[in-house]
Amino acid sequence: MKIPIAKLPIGLHELEFEGPASAYKLNSAVFSTPVIGQIQVDKGEAQVYVHALVKTNGLFSCDRCVREFDQEISGELRLCFEVVGTGGRPSFTGEEGDGEAGLRTYRTGEAFIDISDDIRDTLVISVPMKNVCSPECQGICPGCGEDLKESACKCGEKPPDPRWDALKQLQDKTPEDG
Ligand SMILES: [Zn+2]
Ligand SMILES: [Zn+2]
Numbered sequence: 001m002k003i004p005i006a007k008l009p010i011g012l013h014e015l016e017f018e019g020p021a022s023a024y025k026l027n028s029a030v031f032s033t034p035v036i037g038q039i040q041v042d043k044g045e046a047q048v049y050v051h052a053l054v055k056t057n058g059l060f061s062c063d064r065c066v067r068e069f070d071q072e073i074s075g076e077l078r079l080c081f082e083v084v085g086t087g088g089r090p091s092f093t094g095e096e097g098d099g100e101a102g103l104r105t106y107r108t109g110e111a112f113i114d115i116s117d118d119i120r121d122t123l124v125i126s127v128p129m130k131n132v133c134s135p136e137c138q139g140i141c142p143g144c145g146e147d148l149k150e151s152a153c154k155c156g157e158k159p160p161d162p163r164w165d166a167l168k169q170l171q172d173k174t175p176e177d178g
Helices: 116-126 162-173
Strands: 011-019 035-043 047-061 068-084 103-107
Touching: 035 116, 047 116, 068 116
Parallel strands: 068 103
Antiparallel strands: 011 035, 035 047, 047 068
């Protein structure tokens, strides 16, 4: 997302945008829906404040039942740009971008402020560490393999899992020399 900052008059502006997830260098196997966002831009003489709410949908596999499910990923970012005149020098010392957290520079005359990388980072860190298809998901029984959200455990009612027979056969084949 490039904010057309040069075109905006001094003051508060609300912008909306929508763009393909691929434009944000997001994994297309996970993120296949567009990234949409609402941005507030407060353009001042000395500083530009950007506050953005962004969201998209991702396809995740449940940590409990392994089923794939769709999940909304959303995040919020706040950025502050110090306006620097084309011939002037920044009023703070230090390299661009590694000053105070979130403080960047915007050079007067540049057409856009590009916040694509910031949007990407916000979405990536908003992906939960644990993905569960629903709070009720109880996963798969390691014994009978039933999805416990849909049906009851069959461990008690079934003959032994044939996979154990296969394991037994393997064990029988193992040479035993004493
Ligand atoms: Zn699940
Ligand atoms: Zn079971």
